[in-house]
Amino acid sequence: MSTPPRVAAVHVLERVLERGETLDEALEGQFTRVAERDRPLLQALVYGALRWLTRLEAQVATLTPRDDWRRDPLLRALLVLGAWEAQGLATPAHAAVSESVDAARRLRRARAAGMVNAVLRKLHKATPPLPTDEATRYALPGWLAEHLRGAWPEDWPAVAEAGNAHPPMTLRVDRARIPRPACLEALAERGVAAQPGAVAPTAVILDDPVPVARLPGFAEGWLSVQDEAAQLAAPLLDPQPGDRVLDACAAPGGKTVHLLEHAPAATVTALDRSARRLRQVRDNLARAGHEAHCVAADAANPDAWWDGEPFQRILLDAPCTGSGVIRRHPDIKWLRRADDPARMAPAQRQLLDTLWRVLAPGGRLVYATCSIFPEENEAVVAGFLAEQPDASRGPLPAVGRRTGAGCQILPGEQGMDGFFYACLERSVE
Template structure:
């Protein structure tokens, strides 16, 4: 296959799929990258991620630049203009090259008659950038989030709402977790140093490695041998807070892609069950277990349904990484801002409550449940757990931090804190009475 397709054309296709059709960039991007020469794949990713970070600004400017809106089959060229604007505004590509390649994409997209329009819009932007930006300046374009989300963050974090929004526009770091069943931390660090891979160890647990810059996993020593897994620093706290013990029966609920399952197995010799509703994502769990040399029973099903797990089985510990809005990992997945809707939050909170109530029945008296989300919204986190503690007579808060109360339970990590993703944890014990 001759892979010579235009990167800008592929970027416009990706944006149509995400922004107009509601598909996930994680699904769309790899398919588009497969259409390109390998050397062009990172550029496509950079353009797609960048546009989705700053979409409102470039969308508003494009609407000003066009005398008539592009609709139907021509909608892709609206996104193509945005691709050009992002390159000119934010990337180090020479302006003439960014314009020329973006205009050429009209030919690849079988509309050479629009070359003049795309060229005129991009040239207009280069000449009148400041005036266009001033005409489109508002809270949504300034902070690059939908209005409903800004309002929720302002309400939840009145003193530092701008921090949350600004952190969401940063590039995500790359964290590794050393899998100590397969290699010692000292040996792994020695190999990183030999490979001239710069890193830090900012967390109290030494298995968390923060790379100074992201690297392909194949270029990091020991990937195939299962020496490490890619896992954000915030997510690495899950298994540690669960505190698994040898010989216990432990459930990792909503387990895919399996990073936390494998971490639990690295900390304790226990019987592990990994469950998730998504059969395709459970394949990732199997792959991670195999690569790291670990073993767990895998179950596919809707965990709000009590029949998914054998009614005779109860667990010593349950890690519930609940389905959530993923608003804590926007810098890692900028499409979340545009795929999520305001009404989704209440629906997700209701689903979380169902799963919580169902899995609580699967926990042994004296057992521990760790509730986790990668959300920053109280409706899914502190309010969810405060309500659960109020309604559940045999649930007792096990504090992670001394400041916790039954009315304000759990630990909220905001995006960017210690270079971690946004995450929430709350630990509960099922009382014996």
């Protein structure tokens, strides 16, 4: 017997907010328990509730004098989900309230069923006023609002709004197999409206998301799903035929495949410390019909994986807070902590120092993150350049804003995710 979608959604939120699981992990545990027809509703519920969590909680609080619901993780999740359904989804009020009350009973919260019924009925009749403080209005934890304000004092409200927006579904076209205009025509024939990207020549942006099964050529590897900002990595690294190329933190493999699309005659090593996630790299390579040497190892420990022959090109898409992709992963807001940017920076710098040693003279290393925090980006690269005499700045994408050693794309700029790039070139000995 399948699990009702609202019950499953409560369990997803509880696992994210109380146990610290990622949204992907928590959804994976519930997805197959829900009937296929209800899975889109499950996703819409949990994504919306996590995007607007603190704002929704504040609105629920105005409608009940008691505060004990906050201390019950399952009841808290149910009320937040119900508040989001009342404001963000098109479910008829009587059905949404009735199903939420039934979920309370299924979750062994029958005593709270009356309160759930009363609060959600009120929310369906009228939306409470927005909270006055900025952090709650933008549904941000306080530390994140302060951090954004400090890093981007002029832009932070737009960054916060972009983080709560629905991201577009963006495709990368393998132009060796199908030119972008032909791809747009093929999509139109399938009834999929799309536009060419404004920045990356390989990008196609769909007007509305569709299942990948509807995409012509997806199964054959002609198309891949990848944000336009991430599509700038391969041309910036610009591997040449015959180059040894290292994709140092490769999973899930989108950039690995793009590197081979850019330079099919290059020899690519895809490295990732997670053997489980490396399977995604292999799957993406197989779908696209490309081959790479896939190695499960820690890039910071080259003794475990390096054969002693230097690489002409290295892509370091460094592990980071993910603060530039909150619109795709709203759980990031609630899983990260105030000290995470500063805590991650030393590990990022260690990776940069280590991989520089395996870069060939005259070679190029691209340092990239999907973060918008200077501690993880400009500070890491500037510190490295100050201490590495054989390193110099290389070219940068003609987008975003210059930060000194690199360029920063903020979330929502030209429709893209937040991304940082720095290009470093090693002098010839």
